[in-house]
Amino acid sequence: MTKLLVLYNQPSDPVAFNRYYFATHVPLAQKIPRLRACIVSRETPRTLGSGAGPHLVAELHFDSPQDLEAALASPQGEAAKADLQNFADGGATMLAFETKTVG
Numbered sequence: 235m236t237k238l239l240v241l242y243n244q245p246s247d248p249v250a251f252n253r254y255y256f257a258t259h260v261p262l263a264q265k266i267p268r269l270r271a272c273i274v275s276r277e278t279p280r281t282l283g284s285g286a287g288p289h290l291v292a293e294l295h296f297d298s299p300q301d302l303e304a305a306l307a308s309p310q311g312e313a314a315k316a317d318l319q320n321f322a323d324g325g326a327t328m329l330a331f332e333t334k335t336v337g
Contacts, residue, residue: 235333236296241288243324248289254321263314268305271295302330
């Protein structure tokens with residue numbers, strides 16, 4: 235499985251961020267082809283160390299790195315990426331990786 239982890243930094247207006255994110259951005263992202271699951275943090279994540287943590291974490295699941303690349307290059311993926319400027323004024327970090335079970 236391939237995942238795209240999006241860490242949204244603290245926005246200037248958390249209430250407006252949440253309203254826009256769940257009403258507009260999530261439905262836009264759910265239209266991305268090849269997306270298997272979209273999971274978001276229920277509340278602001280706790281930082282288990284010093285420093286401020288992200289406001290929200292989103293995890294998008296794809297079957298393979300190729301599916302992720304195709305999804306992001308699709309019109310729906312491009313639209314979702316472009317939409318970040320409409321609400322994520324604190325910025326966001328995107329991490330793509332494959333997962334495996336260990337142990």
